[in-house]
Amino acid sequence: MLKRFLLTPGPTPVPPEVLAALGEPVVHHRAPRFTEILAEVLAGLKYVFQTVNDVLVFAASGTGAMESAVVNVVNPGDHVLVASVGNFGERWLKLTRTWGAEVTALEYEWGTKADPADIEKALAADPAIKAVFVQSSETSTGTVNDIRAIGAIVARTPAILVVDAVSGLGATDLKTDAWHVDIGVAGSQKALMVPPGLAYVAVSEKAWQVVEACTTPRFYFDYRTYRAKMTGDGAQTPYTPAVSLMVAQNAAIELIRQEGLENVFERHRWLGRACKAGVQALGIELFGPDDPDANSVTACKVPAGLDGGRITKLARDKYGVWLAGGQGRLKGQVFRFGHCGYFGASDILVGLGVLEMVLAELGYDVEWGAGTGAAAQVLAQSPVQL
Ligand SMILES: Cc1ncc(COP(=O)(O)O)c(C=O)c1O
Known part of the structure; x- marks a missing residue:
C-alpha cells in the first residue's frame, strides 16, 4: 500500500x-x-x-x-x-x-x-x-x-x-x-x-x-x-x-x-511563502525570483550533482508523492511543487518532509527538519485557515 x-x-x-x-x-x-x-x-x-x-x-x-x-x-x-x-x-x-x-x-x-x-x-x-x-x-x-x-x-x-x-x-x-x-x-x-x-x-x-x-x-x-x-x-x-x-x-x-475568493488567494500566498522558505532552508535555490505573488507553483533548481529525474521518481515510487519535473528546456534542471487548488499546510509539510528523505537518499547533505521547520514557522503565522 x-x-x-x-x-x-x-x-x-x-x-x-x-x-x-x-x-x-x-x-x-x-x-x-x-x-x-x-x-x-x-x-x-x-x-x-x-x-x-x-x-x-x-x-x-x-x-x-x-x-x-x-x-x-x-x-x-x-x-x-x-x-x-x-x-x-x-x-x-x-x-x-x-x-x-x-x-x-x-x-x-x-x-x-x-x-x-x-x-x-x-x-x-x-x-x-x-x-x-x-x-x-x-x-x-x-x-x-x-x-x-x-x-x-x-x-x-x-x-x-x-x-x-x-x-x-x-x-x-x-x-x-x-x-x-x-x-x-x-x-x-x-x-x-x-x-x-x-x-x-x-x-x-x-x-x-x-x-x-x-x-x-x-x-x-x-x-x-x-x-x-x-x-x-x-x-x-x-x-x-x-x-x-x-x-x-x-x-x-x-x-x-x-472560503471567499480573498481568503483563497491569502491561503495560496501562505502556502507559496512556506514552500519557498522550506526549500531555501534546505539550501535549494528557487528557479526565478522569490515573488510573493507566485503562489501556484514553486520551481526549484536541482542541486548540483543530483539528477532531477531521480528526485521526482524516488518521491513518487517510494513515498507516493508526485512532484513535477522540469518542462521543455528545464527538463532535469528543475523540480516543482504545485500548490494551487485543494492544498493546505499539511501538503506543504508532507512535500518538504519527503523531499528531505529523498535528497538524503540521493547523497545530498540534508539538515534534517530544516525544510519542514522553516515552512512550519511560516505556516503558523497565517491568519487564515490552511
Ligand atoms: C499555464 C498553462 N497553460 C496551459 C496549459 C495547458 O493545459 P493542458 O495541459 O490542460 O492542455 C497548462 C498546463 O499545465 C498551464 O499550466
Whole structure:
C-alpha cells in the first residue's frame, strides 16, 4: 500500500465533496436540473474570473482553451504580440504561428517576468498588432506576470489582451475586468479543483468585436455559437457537455464561495511563502525570483550533482508523492511543487518532509527538519485557515 499525494501544478488533488459530486448519476444535459447547474457554474466562474463579461465553457484541455482564443481572434497574416516567459509562452508562439499570425515575439529568459514597458514599446512600434498573448502564471517556471500593468497598457490601444490563466485563476488574484483582460483562458484541473477536461474563457466586449470580425474557419471552438446558447436566461450548451465535470465544478465553486475568493488567494500566498522558505532552508535555490505573488507553483533548481529525474521518481515510487519535473528546456534542471487548488499546510509539510528523505537518499547533505521547520514557522503565522 502506498498512500498517494498529488503535489503537482495540474492535475491537482480533488476535494472529497467534488469527488462525491463526480459520482452522482449522470443528468441529461437538456434536463431542467442541468440548466440550473450550468447557470450556477457560469455565475460561479464569473465570480472567480472577477468579471461581468460572458464566460463560456466547453470540453477541452487548457491547450484547447488557448487554441480557441487563437482561432477566434487571428486571421492568417494578422499581427500579434506574444510575451513568453516559459514553456506555456512558447505554446502561444506555436499556436499563433500555426494559425498563420505574423508574430512579434518578446522572449524572456525563463524564470523572469515580462516587462510591461517592452510590450508598450512593441505596440507603439507596430500599431497593426491586434492581440497580445501572455500567461498570468507560467507553470513551467513558477513566475507570475504583472497582468494589471500589461492590461493598462494594452487597454490604451486597439489591441486585445489574451491571458492564459490556466494555472493562475483561483490561486493568484486576476481581476479580469478591472485589469482589462479581454480573453481570460482557464481549465478545470488546477486551482479550480476538478479533474482535467473543462475549458473556460471569459470574453470582453472589446474582444467580441474582434471575434465577430475574425474570418478564420472554426466550428467546435466558435465562440459565437457558445455565446448564442450559453448567455442569458435558460442557458444551454450547444453540444453535449462534460456533464459530470460540470456537476463537479459546481461543487468546487461552492467550496470557493464558502472560503471567499480573498481568503483563497491569502491561503495560496501562505502556502507559496512556506514552500519557498522550506526549500531555501534546505539550501535549494528557487528557479526565478522569490515573488510573493507566485503562489501556484514553486520551481526549484536541482542541486548540483543530483539528477532531477531521480528526485521526482524516488518521491513518487517510494513515498507516493508526485512532484513535477522540469518542462521543455528545464527538463532535469528543475523540480516543482504545485500548490494551487485543494492544498493546505499539511501538503506543504508532507512535500518538504519527503523531499528531505529523498535528497538524503540521493547523497545530498540534508539538515534534517530544516525544510519542514522553516515552512512550519511560516505556516503558523497565517491568519487564515490552511
Ligand atoms: C499555464 C498553462 N497553460 C496551459 C496549459 C495547458 O493545459 P493542458 O495541459 O490542460 O492542455 C497548462 C498546463 O499545465 C498551464 O499550466
